Amino acid sequence: xxxxxxxxxxxxxxxxxxxxxxxxxxxxxxxxxxxxxxxxxxxxxxxxxxxxxxxxxxxxxxxxxxxxxxxxxxxxxxxxxxxxxxxxxxxxxxxxxxxxxxxxxxxxxxxxxxxxxxxxxxxxxxxxxxxxxxxxxxxxxxxxxxxxxxxxxxxxxxxxxxxxxxxxxxxxxxxxxxxxxxxxxxxxxxxxxxxxxxxxxxxxxxxxxxxxxxxxxxxxxxxxxxxxxxx
Numbered sequence: 001x002x003x004x005x006x007x008x009x010x011x012x013x014x015x016x017x018x019x020x021x022x023x024x025x026x027x028x029x030x031x032x033x034x035x036x037x038x039x040x041x042x043x044x045x046x047x048x049x050x051x052x053x054x055x056x057x058x059x060x061x062x063x064x065x066x067x068x069x070x071x072x073x074x075x076x077x078x079x080x081x082x083x084x085x086x087x088x089x090x091x092x093x094x095x096x097x098x099x100x101x102x103x104x105x106x107x108x109x110x111x112x113x114x115x116x117x118x119x120x121x122x123x124x125x126x127x128x129x130x131x132x133x134x135x136x137x138x139x140x141x142x143x144x145x146x147x148x149x150x151x152x153x154x155x156x157x158x159x160x161x162x163x164x165x166x167x168x169x170x171x172x173x174x175x176x177x178x179x180x181x182x183x184x185x186x187x188x189x190x191x192x193x194x195x196x197x198x199x200x201x202x203x204x205x206x207x208x209x210x211x212x213x214x215x216x217x218x219x220x221x222x223x224x225x226x227x228x229x230x231x
Contacts, residue, residue: 019095032056070159075105075151077144077180084147086155102147109154110215111208119211120146123203133196136189145180145197146204149173153208157216169205176201 008016034057074097075086086105090098106113120143127133133142152173177197178190185193 015095071155073105073108073155075148075155077148077176079180079183082141082144082180082184084144084151086151102144102151105151106147109151109212111150111154111211115211116147116150116207117143119150119207120204123200123207126203127199129196133200136193136196141181142197142200145177146200148180149176149201149204150208150211152176153205153210154212155208156205157209157212170202173201173205174198 072089073086075084077083078085084102084105085099086102086108087097087099088105088108089096092098100108103113106116123146124130124142156169174194177194177200181193181197182190
């Protein structure tokens with residue numbers, strides 16, 4: 001860690017070190033300590049509430065092995081820039097992955113962006129507490145959370161069916177909203193906001209699964225990625 005700088009923080013230095021050793025993955029292990037609710041001692045309070053990835057007191061959440069293997073695309077919510085993004089395997093990148101925004105990500109999966117927007121409009125009519133959601137969460141954030149969940153569902157569809165009824169799948173999705181918004185939502189409101197967004201996440205992932213499954217049944221495959229979209 002003594003080699004860390006502002007340009008290359010400690011996690012980047014650690015990643016480079018492990019890559020130099022030939023380590024293919026960094027797997028979380030059970031931790032005996034959970035973060036408290038106080039300020040970060042190293043000045044990272046701006047990053048929001050912190051949680052242990054696998055807290056030993058929640059062993060039930062850490063007893064499952066990985067459900068998906070061989071992923072070539074990994075969607076996630078960029079909690080710093082507040083937008084849906086996806087990493088796609090790219091041999092030309094230093095770490096083997098290229099980061100793309102949601103537009104190119106949907107294009108890569110053969111999904112039209114208008115289809116995603118239309119599905120959101122339909123899903124919002126089925127969301128409980130819609131008025132509370134509209135009052136507490138901006139439409140922009142709702143849309144980005146929806147797109148992230150939709151991308152996750154689309155990627156999952158390439159690895160098998162039935163995940164919508166899998167407790168591990170639902171449990172993992174329940175962490176999307178609180179993890180995504182932890183930097184912009186006060187700690188005392190994070191649980192409430194996450195609960196309001198919960199149906200959006202579940203419906204979005206389900207819509208992504210169905211959309212991608214139809215594309216696969218019709219013989220549509222991944223589209224080539226324009227390197228100009230990578231950022």
